[in-house]
Every structure is written in structure tokens, then in C-alpha cells.
Amino acid sequence: MRNTPRRKRYLVSRLNLSAIKAEFPILRREIRGKNRLIYLDSGATSQKPNSVMAAERDFYENHNAAVHRGAYQLAEEATELYEGARAKVAGFINADIDEVIFTKSATESINTIAYSLGSAKAGTRFHIRAGDRIVVSEMEHHANLIPWQELASRTGAELVWFKVSEEGRLDTSNIDELINERTKVVALTHQSNVLGTIVPLDQITAKAHSVGALFVLDACQSVPHYKVDAKALMVDFIAFSGHKMLGPTGVGILWGKKDLLDEMPPFLTGGSMIETVTMEGATYLDAPKRFEAGVPNMAQAIGLGAAVEYLNALGLDDIHAHEVELTKRALEGLQSITGLSIIGPKDLEMRGGVVSFAVQGIHPHDLGQALDQYGIAVRTGHHCAWPLMRRFKTIATTRASFYLYNDFDDIEALIDGVERARKYFQSR
Amino acid sequence: MRNTPRRKRYLVSRLNLSAIKAEFPILRREIRGKNRLIYLDSGATSQKPNSVMAAERDFYENHNAAVHRGAYQLAEEATELYEGARAKVAGFINADIDEVIFTKSATESINTIAYSLGSAKAGTRFHIRAGDRIVVSEMEHHANLIPWQELASRTGAELVWFKVSEEGRLDTSNIDELINERTKVVALTHQSNVLGTIVPLDQITAKAHSVGALFVLDACQSVPHYKVDAKALMVDFIAFSGHKMLGPTGVGILWGKKDLLDEMPPFLTGGSMIETVTMEGATYLDAPKRFEAGVPNMAQAIGLGAAVEYLNALGLDDIHAHEVELTKRALEGLQSITGLSIIGPKDLEMRGGVVSFAVQGIHPHDLGQALDQYGIAVRTGHHCAWPLMRRFKTIATTRASFYLYNDFDDIEALIDGVERARKYFQSR
Amino acid sequence: MELDSLYQEVIFEHYRRPLNKALKPNPTIQVRHTNTSCGDEITLNLHTDGKKIIEVSWDGIGCSISQAGTSVVSDLVIGRQIDEVLQIIEAFQAMILSKGSDSGDEKLIGDGVAFAGVSKFPARVKCALLGWMATKDAILQARCSDGEGK
Amino acid sequence: MELDSLYQEVIFEHYRRPLNKALKPNPTIQVRHTNTSCGDEITLNLHTDGKKIIEVSWDGIGCSISQAGTSVVSDLVIGRQIDEVLQIIEAFQAMILSKGSDSGDEKLIGDGVAFAGVSKFPARVKCALLGWMATKDAILQARCSDGEGK
Ligand SMILES: Cc1ncc(COP(=O)(O)O)c(C=O)c1O
Ligand SMILES: Cc1ncc(COP(=O)(O)O)c(C=O)c1O
Numbered sequence A, B: 001m002r003n004t005p006r007r008k009r010y011l012v013s014r015l016n017l018s019a020i021k022a023e024f025p026i027l028r029r030e031i032r033g034k035n036r037l038i039y040l041d042s043g044a045t046s047q048k049p050n051s052v053m054a055a056e057r058d059f060y061e062n063h064n065a066a067v068h069r070g071a072y073q074l075a076e077e078a079t080e081l082y083e084g085a086r087a088k089v090a091g092f093i094n095a096d097i098d099e100v101i102f103t104k105s106a107t108e109s110i111n112t113i114a115y116s117l118g119s120a121k122a123g124t125r126f127h128i129r130a131g132d133r134i135v136v137s138e139m140e141h142h143a144n145l146i147p148w149q150e151l152a153s154r155t156g157a158e159l160v161w162f163k164v165s166e167e168g169r170l171d172t173s174n175i176d177e178l179i180n181e182r183t184k185v186v187a188l189t190h191q192s193n194v195l196g197t198i199v200p201l202d203q204i205t206a207k208a209h210s211v212g213a214l215f216v217l218d219a220c221q222s223v224p225h226y227k228v229d230a231k232a233l234m235v236d237f238i239a240f241s242g243h244k245m246l247g248p249t250g251v252g253i254l255w256g257k258k259d260l261l262d263e264m265p266p267f268l269t270g271g272s273m274i275e276t277v278t279m280e281g282a283t284y285l286d287a288p289k290r291f292e293a294g295v296p297n298m299a300q301a302i303g304l305g306a307a308v309e310y311l312n313a314l315g316l317d318d319i320h321a322h323e324v325e326l327t328k329r330a331l332e333g334l335q336s337i338t339g340l341s342i343i344g345p346k347d348l349e350m351r352g353g354v355v356s357f358a359v360q361g362i363h364p365h366d367l368g369q370a371l372d373q374y375g376i377a378v379r380t381g382h383h384c385a386w387p388l389m390r391r392f393k394t395i396a397t398t399r400a401s402f403y404l405y406n407d408f409d410d411i412e413a414l415i416d417g418v419e420r421a422r423k424y425f426q427s428r
Numbered sequence C, D: 001m002e003l004d005s006l007y008q009e010v011i012f013e014h015y016r017r018p019l020n021k022a023l024k025p026n027p028t029i030q031v032r033h034t035n036t037s038c039g040d041e042i043t044l045n046l047h048t049d050g051k052k053i054i055e056v057s058w059d060g061i062g063c064s065i066s067q068a069g070t071s072v073v074s075d076l077v078i079g080r081q082i083d084e085v086l087q088i089i090e091a092f093q094a095m096i097l098s099k100g101s102d103s104g105d106e107k108l109i110g111d112g113v114a115f116a117g118v119s120k121f122p123a124r125v126k127c128a129l130l131g132w133m134a135t136k137d138a139i140l141q142a143r144c145s146d147g148e149g150k
Helices: A005-009 A017-022 A050-063 A073-090 A106-119 A146-155 A202-210 A258-263 A296-314 A316-336 A363-372 A388-389 A408-427 B006-011 B016-022 B048-064 B073-092 B108-121 B147-153 B202-210 B258-263 B298-314 B318-337 B365-371 B386-391 B409-427 C001-008 C009-016 C065-079 C082-094 C106-120 C124-143 D002-008 D009-016 D064-076 D082-096 D107-122 D122-145
Strands: A102-103 A135-139 A156-165 A183-189 A215-219 A237-241 A251-256 A274-277 A282-283 A342-343 A354-358 A377-383 A397-401 B100-103 B133-137 B156-166 B183-188 B214-218 B237-241 B254-255 B274-277 B280-285 B339-345 B354-359 B380-383 B397-401 C029-034 C042-048 C052-062 D029-035 D041-047 D052-059
Touching: A050 A073, A050 A296, A050 B048, A050 C001, A073 A102, A073 C124, A102 A106, A102 A146, A106 A183, A106 A215, A106 A251, A135 A146, A156 A388, A183 A202, A202 A215, A202 C052, A237 B108, A251 A258, A258 C029, A282 D029, A316 A342, A316 A354, A316 B237, A342 D029, A363 A377, A363 D002, A363 D064, A363 D122, A388 B274, A397 D009, B016 B380, B048 B073, B048 B298, B073 B100, B073 D122, B100 B108, B108 B147, B108 B183, B108 B214, B108 B237, B108 B254, B133 B147, B147 B156, B147 B183, B156 B386, B183 B202, B183 D122, B202 B214, B202 B339, B202 D082, B254 B258, B274 D082, B280 C124, B298 B318, B318 B339, B318 B409, B318 C009, B339 C124, B339 D002, B354 B409, B365 B380, B365 B397, B365 B409, B365 C001, B397 D052, B397 D122, C001 C106, C009 C065, C009 C106, C029 C124, C042 C065, C042 C124, C052 C065, C052 C124, C065 C082, C082 C106, C082 C124, C106 C124, C124 D041, D009 D064, D029 D122, D041 D064, D041 D122, D052 D064, D052 D122, D064 D082, D064 D107, D082 D107
Parallel strands: A135 A156, A135 A183, A183 A215, A215 A237, B133 B156, B133 B183, B183 B214, B214 B237
Antiparallel strands: A102 A251, A237 A251, A274 A282, A342 A354, A354 A397, A377 A397, B100 B254, B237 B254, B274 B280, B339 B354, B354 B397, B380 B397, C029 C042, C042 C052, D029 D041, D041 D052
């Protein structure tokens, strides 16, 4: 690996990287022989610190019981841990505790809203019918696109979308055309998982509310990386995944305004979300229980609580500052490579630590394979954003995404690796 | 604790209980002071052996990456582990691998079928419309009742149900009336989570198929305890939860016949379940991916795989035989207590290790509280089977449920504990 | 023994001989509250002139804690000013949610202090509160319907 | 170096100068296959008289493995009997799914043996199979539509 002094020019991070790395056992893995693992796919899923794994294990070893149902000591402890995790997540996004719903993933969170709205009876404020409009964008992850396509197709509503500019920004020039009196839902990503673009929300949320539309924010790529304030954002719903923010797999979050959640039809039905049940019908509890049917993903929620504590201890501002520096160096270094082009913003303005690129003459799959050979894990493909690929007239990109455990050496390794791969394929 | 020789009269289990208990760290917990934990609420959720926790941790420490998406080494390993877990679960219930879908819970599994059927277009074989019939029973858990109530209310179908006899058996006397040409779905529990009753299925599945209805089996209380053979049972769908069978929380199973699953509309939509996506619409992959949108609950599925291996190593037949002996002693011992009555079958014929009972003059909540004080964890309440409570003209029962880590001492402790509690409340 | 700290003698007295348990006709308002996790249910009739609680009567089934709790609150509030009653309920709520740190002010909540031990058993807090919350709910509903509250 | 074991020279030759890459008109059957995880796509035209493969031509974009694979299979099967071709495809499939244990029979699968290394990279198996599966699919569809198969 090259060892030039150039990285010294970059800001020394406020994070203590060696201490952080020590908390993530997987970073000691060796890849394809003796290569150090350089994990640059946190946009897909993040690695887990010891404290998260320990919290899950502690739950299973000492407190495991069905929450809210048992009256014995273990069940009381389990309930307190589970509800404690809810309080931690609520604090993390500045929400009220009862507004935080544990789902299995952001995908489920978004589907929950789409299905709930789809079940709303005619005459209620949530009812969606033929002629109504749902607004998304061309840069949505499939998880924030297909549920709305399906809702539109079930209800006869019309799906329309914001376009994306050549620079990878949301094109809001036709906002008044897209969001009008017929618009019932606006569902947008906070940050593109492909481009790294952070979407400025103020104008769009204001417009959405001015016509009485509900605003759904896909915050999968933002909540893990910088402060997201549920109250300040003026949105109605927020969806994100625990596994992308150091938490366990199998847990996601749906945040929603309490008065909306309490009024909306439930989605998954079953135990623990009911008020009364007869053979003929049931009535339902308020949020969050209304949307948490069945024995919940207790250990995972509690693990997510530990992840939130870990993030709080480091501080989201420092994490974000660190990632901006990594991104700055990555953008600069990668663009010095012959034939490489960035797909997405090339500046740091309203931009997160996700960098997509193409290298002329090398298919992303081949490039990713070579990088893997050097120990570098990047994502290649359409990134579950197929329409966005079409927008940029490609079928796939190579994507590096950063998180708090990445250091400048990782970025140099990426830059060197891409250059080395380029030469490898060129020589063949 | 009483130490009479009477338990010696009972069969020595084929399970090595001391070795088993050593694998479940939580069983070393002390409760309300210095009481040994006597966990008799496995019907709500089971405890976890070391091997399950180790499998999850190994995944996070060595292989964590998004399955099916990445092309790098970690992602390949994660995919192999995840799909390996699917193969283990499939083997466990004698199913084909592609028929096993990972959900978050049995509740989600059942909702998946109900919503998918509800989305089927008119003219397709899955379409449900006004006048069609859905058949359930009075002994269903809310998770296998409310989703069907909701489906009925969304489609205009009629919900009808089997009654339950005074002995706690399914009353099939009016089967020909309930299941007729209009019947589209029959959804029944395999074993009641309140009564312990195992439902004989042959007659009902035959009848259901003779009229072309789909048969949905809620196997939450059976799969963990005795052999369930997906192919032999002649059912179309099976739902169960990982957390009740030694697995992690946050993972459930939906099994379905491949040709049905591939034809049914998807439920949750998003990444990894699509074939192609444009802004206008999407096409979907076949099962299991069709029903696994998003980054899945990888660690939990893998943990469940380890649970299945643990169950296989002990042998389901020996586990079941052991639980039958425990149940025999419990039924006998409990019934010797003044004022105690069993709710559910009093014999061992087609009966699992779940025993519900009432003690005259003592509310279940108070009884459960006293038992907790002695270290005994039982469940009190309506057990998410409110209509069944009404059927037995009560609002709650006390329920003890057994699993492979319970021994005869646990049963004696229960019997002694109930007697002691009875005296405590009588004296006040 | 901890069980006794939960099941104070006073609680058993109210449980065995509950006060005001038999619905009085023609209430100002009737409410029905359920403990959704166990199915316990009470119906409570409130008679009020808008300022004072004239009568509280109730019926229902439940565990000793919820039955005794309803008995205690009904006995405590009859004849008192509404504002005072709301204060009493608040004090009881604070105690019961205190996880053992607040042992309750007997001058304010009377026999309610016998429930201090319940606050150490989170799963039973709902039982203890059932009758108290029904009373509060009835008062607030009565207020709304006669235009007293804003 | 393991990368070379994946990227055999033969693969690069086919990738740089793919054979039969340009759709011939009027096929017996046309199929379109997609690698859903990356978006790579090929269109393949098959000309057959029901017994023999007369022509295979294709177009599409994709990684070196999928492009070379399609080139190899197209070259290999043209002019052969259908039954023989299905056998060849099966042999290739067996090798590619063998996780490195089957190095392939060159007499049967020709340049296909160059893909033996791919079987050690599970995430690339789909790439290697893309053209092969498209060919198989086209053959089976052609069979069905002319009533040859049962
Ligand atoms: C018979 C039965 N069905 C369904 C369920 C629901 O399972 P879960 O809460 O894990 O989704 C349970 C357990 O609670 C059950 O016992
Ligand atoms: C922007 C965005 N939205 C939604 C998702 C879906 O998240 P999950 O797969 O965890 O449900 C992802 C990640 O895959 C994402 O990056």
C-alpha cells in the first residue's frame, strides 16, 4: 500500500479512531488471504460494536421474557429494557416516546404507512382514492418507491415524481405542478443512498403541508450519520433501519406524529395491540402498541438502544464532521484517477459520506471484485435504485460509503485500490 | 421446597436435564431474592441456549454484511450463512428450501398471507370477495383471528368459526356447514396456546381441499415441541415463531407451497424482492425472495438455524416424550389442590405441555404474583385468546407451559407453589 | 416478606368488602375501563353537580389490587370538590409510578398509601390505577359535557 | 494471485472480442434475461429447427464474466444437437455450482472450463450463468412452442 504523506494534509478527526476500531471485532478480519478488512459498505449495513452485542446477550442471559404480557420479574425487567430502548431512540431523534414504533426494518416502516393509508375507510382523512396523488422522486430507494406504486395501483391514485439533475440534486423546479390540492402523500429520501445528496426539505415540507399532504421521510441514510430532529423537520413520518446505525439486524423504526398514528388504521394485527377482541371484531390500542402486533423483536430493540448510546457518546456532530473529511479526501483522490467519474455531487455542500463512481471500460462488478481481492468491501450494482441508474444512463455503479470506524487509511486504500484495479484490467 | 419421593414414580426422561440446563444461562438467575428461576412460560417465549447466542455473535463478529447484494467476501459469507439457515429450517419441517420465508414473527407470517390474498386481483384464484367465507375457530390466538377479521372486513367476506367443547376440544360437528363451496380460507391453530389441545387436522384439511379452500396452520405451539411435517400435513401455509423454539426474537417463519407463493401478490415491497423496477411499476421475484423485502433479519435467521440444530441434536421425539411426562405430573398434581380446576383437556390424548387452570377465589393476577415471589414464572391473563376466555366464562387463567429445559422439580415447585399461594390468600 | 409489602392488610380489607360496589342509577356519566393485558374490567358511575363529587359507584371483576384500588378511590373522593379530587388522583399517580421512592401522603390519599408497595411491581401498576383512572376519566368527561372545562 | 484464477486469460479474450454479439433477425425464439441483483441484461436470439441449434446471437451489457460467458456458450452450441447442448449446459452448471470441486470437462464445455475459478466466488456465479441460462431457457421455450417437448 502506498504510504505518501499527503493524508497528513487532512484534518485530524475529532474521533479517536483506534479506540473505535477496537470496539468493532469484525475489523480485525482478514480478507482473501492476509488483507486487512476495509469496510466501505456501511450504506448497505453497518458493523456492530461490542456494546450492542453485549446488550443483546445480556437480555437473553438475564431478562428474556415476553414484554407487556407477563407479570413476573423477568417480564417486568424485559418490559423495562424494551421500553427503555424506545426512550433512547426517541431521545436520539427528539421525539416523544409514544411516537416511536419498532418495526423489523425501514422497509417495513414505509410499508406500514402505505398499507395503513390504503386501509383507511372512505370519508376519513387518510383515505386515498382515484385521482389523488402520491409524490416521490427519481432518487428513491426501491423501499420508498414500490410501496407507493402498489398503494397507487390499489387505490387508483396517481404516482408522480421529482426528477434528478445532472449534478445529482433533486430538481424542484416543478414543485407547484407536482404537489397540488390532489396530493395526499409526499414520500422522499433524506439522503440518496447512491449519490450522497442530502435533500433540502424546508420548501417541500412547507408546500406539502400547504395542500394538506402527509410527508414521509426515508431517513435510512441520514439518522445514522447526523442529527435528525423529528420535531424540527416538519415531517409527519420518518422511517429508518437499526442495522445501518450500529444496531442489530431485524429492527427498524417508524416515527410518526402521535395524533396521526392514533387515528390511522393498524397494519399488522394480532396480540398486544388490541383493546378488546370478540369473534366478530376488535378495537385497537393507541400508538406505539397499535403498530406493534405480536411478541416484538425485543433483543434487537434493546441492542439498538445500546447503539444509540454508543452514537451519543461519540457525538453525532463529530461523527458527521469526520465523515465529511473522509468524503472530501475520497472525492479528491478518486477524481485524480484516469477515466473515473463521480455520479452525484462533487462538492461537499449538503452531501453525506456516500460516493458512487464509474471507471471507463471497467464494469462495476469487475472493479468490485478486484477491490475485494485487496480487502476493500464496496457495493456494486443498482443499489436498489434502478430508476436512478436509468436516469444516469447506466446499469450499475461502484459505491463506497463511510462510517465512524473508517479512517483516512481506508480512503487511501480505496483510491490506491481503484487505481490498481484499473491497471489490472487495462493490462489484460 | 418439599422433597417427597413421589416424583420418583415418574418416568426418567430421555433428556439429560442437567446438561441441558447448563446450556441456558438464564436458568441460573435468582428471582425476588434467592429463589431459583423456575421458568414455566415457554408458551409465550422460550429461553435461549448458548449455541444460539454464539451463532448470532459469530455472524456480527466475522461475517456481517448485507446478503444477496454485495459481491465481496463478507457478503458472500453472510449470504451462505443466511441461506444455510433457511436450509436448516426447511429440513426441520420437511419442506423445500424455497418454500421457507423468513418473517419477523408468526404474527407477520399470518398477516402476510391475509394481506397478500387481500391484494389479489379479481379473476385470479386468490381473489376474495363479498360472500366468500373465511373459517377460523374460537380457540385462535389473536394473531390468527384479527388478520382474518380485517381481511373479511376489507373484502366483504364472511368470518365463521368452529366452536370449542367444554373439554376444550375443537367441535367439528358442523364442519359441513362451516366449510362449503364459498369457503376460501380455513385458518386454524395446530395447538391451543391456552388449553394445550392439539387439533386433529386430517378431516378438516380434507374438507377444506375438497371445496378448494386454502388451509393456513398456526403452528406456533407445535413446531417447537414435536415433529411437524409440512409435506405430510396437507396444509398450504404454516406460520411459526423462532423465539418460541429457542431462537432469537425478531424472526418468524412462513412456509407455503411453492406454486402458491410464486403466484400470490407480494406483501411488503422494497429492495431485494424485485425483478425489474421503473418509476411506473415493478415485477417481482419468486419465493422466497418475493416475500423478503429489504435487508433481512440476518443474525436472527442464523440464530434460528442454530436453534434448529440444537433441537435436532436432542431429538424432537425425546423432547415431546419428556414434555408429556411433565404434563402428566402437572395435571395430576394440580388437580389435587382444593378449588383448582383445569381449563382444557385433563387427559394426555392429543395434548401438549400447556396447562391452564383456575383456583377458586383467587384472581390469576394475584396467584401469578405469589408464584413469582417463589421464583415461578407463569403467565396470567387472557393469553391473547380473549374469545376463548369468554367461551369458558372467565376473563383470565393462570397458565404453566413447559419446554425441554424444565424438569420434574420444576413441576413439583409449581404444585407446591400454587398450594402455598392458595393458603396465603385464604389466610388473609 | 416482599409479598406482604405488596398485599397490605388494608388492600385485602377493601378486596373482601369493597366500598361503593353496586352501580347507582342515573349517573352524570358512566365510564368503562379495561386492563387490556389481562381483561379486567370495571364500570364506574359518577354523580356530580359540576363542582363536587356527589356519588361514585362501580362494578366489575378483577384482581385484589384493582378491586381494592377502586374501592379506595371511590370512598376517598365522594363529597369532595372536583379540583381537590384531581389533586388527590395526581398524588396517587405520582406515588404509584415512583418505583418505590414515594411512599405517599396519607393525609392526601388516605388508604391509597397502602398501595405504595405496588409501585415496585411495574406489571401491577395498571391494576392499581384502573379505578383511579376511571374516576379521573369520568370527571374530565363530565366537565367537558357540562362546559365547565376548556 | 486469486484474481487471476477468476479472470482467466480466455475470459478476457471473449470479453474483449465477444462472439456472436449482434442479434440476427427472425429467430425461432428471443429471450431476455436479467441479473436482478446488478441490472445486467442480455437479449438472446435462438434459431433452431427443433433438433439442432442453427444460430445463437445476442446483445447486452454486463461484466466481463457475464459477457464472456455468453460469448462462450453461443460459440459452443451453434451447430449442435439440442440434446447434446442441454447436456453441455448441465455440465457447465454442475461445474459452476461446485464451489471449486469440479474443474470442468474441456471436451464437453470447451472454453467453459476457464470459468472453473468463478465457482469459488458465489456472488459471481449468476454472472457466469447469465448467457447459459438464457440459452437453456430459449431452447426449452422453442421446444414447448413447437410441441417437441412434453
Ligand atoms: C398459537 C399462537 N399463535 C400465534 C402467536 C403469535 O406469535 P408471535 O407473537 O411470536 O408473532 C402465538 C404466541 O404468542 C401463539 O401462541
Ligand atoms: C435510502 C434507503 N431507504 C430504504 C432502505 C431500506 O432499508 P432496509 O433494507 O433496512 O429496510 C435503504 C437501505 O437498504 C436505504 O438506503
